[in-house]
Amino acid sequence: MIFKVYYQESKTQVPVRENTQSLYLEAESQRDVRKKLLNRDYNIEMIQQLEGEHLEYEQASEHFVLEQV
Known part of the structure; x- marks a missing residue:
């Protein structure tokens, strides 16, 4: 399965939508x-x-790159 993760760079950083x-x-x-x-x-x-049409939509984006962990 493919997941989209929303995050802030640091655990100490206050979540701000723009960041x-x-x-x-x-x-x-x-x-x-x-x-x-x-x-x-x-x-x-x-x-x-992400699955179905939502996954297809995200994959069409130029920003779609699977993170290698």
Whole structure:
């Protein structure tokens, strides 16, 4: 499954919508996503599973690059 992760660069950073970044990651579950990103100092706001037309839409974007963890 492919997930889109919304995050802030630092756990100490106050979440500000304009500073939210995202990445795409292949994992088995949301728990697996968190496990894979554990060594990064990210403040994860939301993890969204992508499937069907939503996944196709995201894949058509020039910003779609699967993160290698």
